[in-house]
Amino acid sequence: MMRFFMTIPEACSLVLQTGGVGINGQSYLLDMGEPVNILETARQLIRYMGYEPEKDIPIEIIGVRPGERLEEPLTSKTEYTEQTDYPKILRLQNREEYSSGTLRTLLAALQPVCCSSDNPALYRNKEYLTRILCDACTSFREAQS
Structure with missing residues (x-):
């Protein structure tokens, strides 16, 4: 090791x-x-x-x-x-580049996790956050495997 x-x-x-x-x-x-x-x-x-x-x-x-x-x-x-x-x-x-549209979509998906919202089940939900980041970022996906 x-x-x-x-x-x-x-x-x-x-x-x-x-x-x-x-x-x-x-x-x-x-x-x-x-x-x-x-x-x-x-x-x-x-x-x-x-x-x-x-x-x-x-x-x-x-x-x-x-x-x-x-x-x-x-x-x-x-x-x-x-x-x-x-x-x-x-x-x-x-090396990965994200368009402004992709970033807006990602930020919208992160909003209920980071800020208390109408959906309390998603607020600070680790599994949901992990899924969003794995979908959006190759490096995060690699780190999870």
Whole structure:
């Protein structure tokens, strides 16, 4: 299982920098470095503390939990990144384009979920929201599978 790790000060610094240089309406991705293997990280941490993995401290592999993935992709197949003037801040771009009519239809479908309306069954209804987003966005649909 591979995961990205970043220190809290590094993450905070990048988020603040992005907030200062970002453009309204744009999405940004922080350069997380290379993903690391969780099992190897556990072994290194055990050795760092002066113990021997499996001998002094057992490592129990419990498998993948529901919704968890072996790898965590940072972009979908419909997205790509562009370099900014800041080396660890990437601008996220989407290959999918939506017409204004499509966006109006999507916003109308989202209205009863986001705002209390004449249909209280849809207000904050997670299943309905998921269905709307899966129908509208390839990247959201990929993330759900």
